[in-house]
Amino acid sequence: MLYKPTESMPNQNPQCFTCQWRDRSAWCVLNDEDLGRLNSSKVVRTFQPGQNIYVQGDPANGVYCVESGAVTLRKTDENGNAMVVGMAHAGEAIGYRDFFSRKEFMATAQAVEPVRLCFVNRALVDALLRRNPALGLRFLVRISEDLNHAETMMLQNSTLSVRTRVAHLLLALKDRYGEVEEDGTLVIRLPLSRQDIASMLGTRPETISRAIHILEESEVAQFSGRQVRVADLDILLDEIEPYEAFVE
Amino acid sequence: MLYKPTESMPNQNPQCFTCQWRDRSAWCVLNDEDLGRLNSSKVVRTFQPGQNIYVQGDPANGVYCVESGAVTLRKTDENGNAMVVGMAHAGEAIGYRDFFSRKEFMATAQAVEPVRLCFVNRALVDALLRRNPALGLRFLVRISEDLNHAETMMLQNSTLSVRTRVAHLLLALKDRYGEVEEDGTLVIRLPLSRQDIASMLGTRPETISRAIHILEESEVAQFSGRQVRVADLDILLDEIEPYEAFVE
DNA sequence: CGGGGGTTTGAGTCCGTTCAAAATACGTGG
DNA sequence: CCACGTATTTTGAACGGACTCAAACCCCCG
Numbered sequence: 001m002l003y004k005p006t007e008s009m010p011n012q013n014p015q016c017f018t019c020q021w022r023d024r025s026a027w028c029v030l031n032d033e034d035l036g037r038l039n040s041s042k043v044v045r046t047f048q049p050g051q052n053i054y055v056q057g058d059p060a061n062g063v064y065c066v067e068s069g070a071v072t073l074r075k076t077d078e079n080g081n082a083m084v085v086g087m088a089h090a091g092e093a094i095g096y097r098d099f100f101s102r103k104e105f106m107a108t109a110q111a112v113e114p115v116r117l118c119f120v121n122r123a124l125v126d127a128l129l130r131r132n133p134a135l136g137l138r139f140l141v142r143i144s145e146d147l148n149h150a151e152t153m154m155l156q157n158s159t160l161s162v163r164t165r166v167a168h169l170l171l172a173l174k175d176r177y178g179e180v181e182e183d184g185t186l187v188i189r190l191p192l193s194r195q196d197i198a199s200m201l202g203t204r205p206e207t208i209s210r211a212i213h214i215l216e217e218s219e220v221a222q223f224s225g226r227q228v229r230v231a232d233l234d235i236l237l238d239e240i241e242p243y244e245a246f247v248e
Numbered sequence: 249m250l251y252k253p254t255e256s257m258p259n260q261n262p263q264c265f266t267c268q269w270r271d272r273s274a275w276c277v278l279n280d281e282d283l284g285r286l287n288s289s290k291v292v293r294t295f296q297p298g299q300n301i302y303v304q305g306d307p308a309n310g311v312y313c314v315e316s317g318a319v320t321l322r323k324t325d326e327n328g329n330a331m332v333v334g335m336a337h338a339g340e341a342i343g344y345r346d347f348f349s350r351k352e353f354m355a356t357a358q359a360v361e362p363v364r365l366c367f368v369n370r371a372l373v374d375a376l377l378r379r380n381p382a383l384g385l386r387f388l389v390r391i392s393e394d395l396n397h398a399e400t401m402m403l404q405n406s407t408l409s410v411r412t413r414v415a416h417l418l419l420a421l422k423d424r425y426g427e428v429e430e431d432g433t434l435v436i437r438l439p440l441s442r443q444d445i446a447s448m449l450g451t452r453p454e455t456i457s458r459a460i461h462i463l464e465e466s467e468v469a470q471f472s473g474r475q476v477r478v479a480d481l482d483i484l485l486d487e488i489e490p491y492e493a494f495v496e
Numbered sequence: 497c498g499g500g501g502g503t504t505t506g507a508g509t510c511c512g513t514t515c516a517a518a519a520t521a522c523g524t525g526g
Numbered sequence: 527c528c529a530c531g532t533a534t535t536t537t538g539a540a541c542g543g544a545c546t547c548a549a550a551c552c553c554c555c556g
Contacts, residue, residue: 075399078489081407085399100385101392107399133381137348140384143391144349150398151323151333151355158405158450159329162512194535202406207512209536225521241326410544442503455544457504473553 014067014118015039021091025065026138034128042118047111053094056108060098062121066090069115070191073107074199084200085150087112087191089176096139097146099125112191157202163211165201167239170221170228186230193226215239262315262366263287269339273313274386282376290366295359301342304356308346310369314338317363318439321355322447332448333398335360335439337424344387345394347373360439405450411459413449415487418469418476434478441474463487 016039022028027038044067047053053064056076066088073086073094085107088094098105099122129136156165170188178188190197198205212223220236222229230236264287270276275286292315295301301312304324314336321334321342333355336342346353347370377384404413418436426436440448446456460471468484470477478484 075403077400077403077407079407081403083403083406085402097392097395100388101396106396129381129385133377133384136381136384136388137377140348140388140391143388143395144345147345147391147395147398148349148354150395150402152325154333154398154402154405154450155323155325155329155331157402158331159325159327202402204513205535206514206537210512213536452545453503454505454546458544461504 014044014116016042016118019067021065021067024091026093026096026135026142027065029134029138030128030132034131037124038120038128041124042120044116044118047115047117049111049113051111053109053111053115053117054105056105058105059103060095060105062119063096063099063125064094064109065118065120066092066094067116067118069111069113069117071115071117072110072112072192072196072200074110075107082199083202084192084196086146093139093142097143100139100143112196162201162203162207163214164239165203166197166208166211166215167220167236169197169201170230170236171240174230184231186233188228188230190226190228262292262364264290264366267315269313269315272339274341274344274383274390275313277382277386278376278380282379285372286368286376289372290368292364292366295363295365297359297361299359301357301359301363301365302353304353306353308343308350308353308370310343310367311341311347311373312343312357313341313366313368315364315366317359317361317365319363319365320358320360320440320444320448322358323355330447331450332440332444334394341387341390345391348387348391360444410449410451410455411462412487413451414445414456414459414463415468415484417445417449418478418484419488422478432479434481436476436478438474438476 016022016027016035017032019025027035030038042065045053047069053071054060056074068090070090071088071094072084073088074082075085076082088109094109094117095105098107156168160168173190174186174188177191178186180186192200194205194208198208201208215221216223218235220230220239222231264270264275264283265280267273275283278286290313293301295317301319302308304322316338318338319336319342320332321336322330323333324330336357342357342365343353346355404416408416421438422434422436425439426434428434438445442453442456446453449456463469464471466483468478468487470479
């Protein structure tokens with residue numbers, strides 16, 4: 001699978017001032033002067049699907065900011081077990097958790113779509129933090145949300161069936177990767193392979209296949225490759241609310 | 249079970265300046281003036297085992313700092329499933345994650361030992377953060393470590409057997425709750441009930457009982473109530489390193 | 497001595513895993 | 527454009543670890 005840079009990445013040298021994510025990213029608190037520093041010091045890099053942006057164990061010498069595409073964050077333990085612990089999409093930063101807590105990355109970031117991102121080195125991040133304390137608070141909010149998300153996933157993984165977890169994942173992906181057709185059908189284009197989905201839900205690819213099979217039999221969703229069609233969103237929602245119509 | 253306040257909490261009104269955790273807590277970056285503000289505004293509260301310090305859903309209107317005792321952090325989902333997502337011990341802060349990210353607590357904090365802690369209200373935390381940006385960075389490091397820990401637990405819960413997870417937990421608790429006898433035996437006093445251990449490892453109390461039974465049969469550790477005796481630490485370590493002596 | 501919550505043990509079941517093979521998708525080279 | 531080799535996905539069958547339900551046991555306290 002080859003992607004020509006000119007196709008998916010028309011703008012070869014994006015400017016922070018005109019970045020479409022400027023208002024939503026953590027950097028939005030910067031004034032023009034500091035944004036200028038960021039703009040001139042950042043390094044733009046591109047990655048093809050499957051390529052690693054950084055690897056667990058690498059020195060965490062900066063923060064990355066996704067400009068386009070999607071990224072998985074994968075954690076591996078000493079026995080070689082691996083798991084996708086999160087994703088990052090356009091407009092979001094990655095690597096900041098490790099940047100703040102450790103000297104090295106505690107996860108591997110891998111492109112799942114063609115990715116373009118900006119690298120901000122440690123010296124600059126430190127300088128910006130000193131000049132604008134609000135930036136630190138921004139990251140504080142981000143990481144707090146990440147932590148809440150991680151603990152929510154932990155709870156889900158140990159209390160919910162794989163089938164229900166797949167339903168949860170579909171609902172989480174629908175905002176970013178879904179669109180509604182004229183007849184009301186929700187169509188989601190999965191950014192992840194079955195293997196990655198399995199890894200993300202803490203289970204095996206075979207189990208994901210079976211869960212998908214059951215969801216299709218139950219008329220919840222139709223899968224063909226990475227395309228998912230959900231005719232009735234309410235049926236999908238029923239999957240995650242077991243006791244919905246429970247009347248005392 | 250009744251605890252007389254005078255027994256476990258001799259010092260009724262601790263001063264931040266003489267706090268034994270002063271150098272280790274996030275507040276260590278404060279200068280004397282700010283520490284004085286903290287000292288005069290903080291509210292000291294005590295809790296008995298089983299009592300809730302705050303409940304999931306409460307407005308997160310401040311940060312708590314554990315002065316003595318131990319606390320569990322328990323998260324509950326909309327179906328009523330609950331899980332212990334973490335613990336906090338003397339010298340550590342709690343509630344800061346929710347304080348920064350949300351308007352309400354995303355977990356319930358419960359005393360598992362008699363607890364004394366200091367409450368710092370939102371206005372003061374905000375003021376201190378403004379006056380000393382380094383305080384924010386301190387919390388940033390803390391939360392980053394929490395996040396790393398949460399993701400590590402996630403990985404463990406979906407790749408390791410309950411038996412191995414119990415071994416991991418013993419090793420994690422030994423630093424704080426263990427002591428070594430003359431003959432080299434490690435004795436750990438568990439701060440948690442079997443129910444809480446199960447909840448912490450994402451499983452059921454019955455499964456914990458069985459895992460403990462097997463660990464005893466395997467001569468890894470002897471359990472009697474909340475006391476655990478580990479004769480040979482290496483045997484316990486073998487539990488968590490499956491491929492230790494693997495030679496190519 | 498008699499509750500009552502927590503813990504342990506037992507038996508049966510289920511969900512997810514494992515191992516293996518077949519089917520499908522995909523990128524490459526002819 | 528089609529044929530081929532490889533990687534991913536799906537399906538099948540058997541196994542196993544953890545769950546559920548239930549009863550017995552314990553220990554702490556009243």
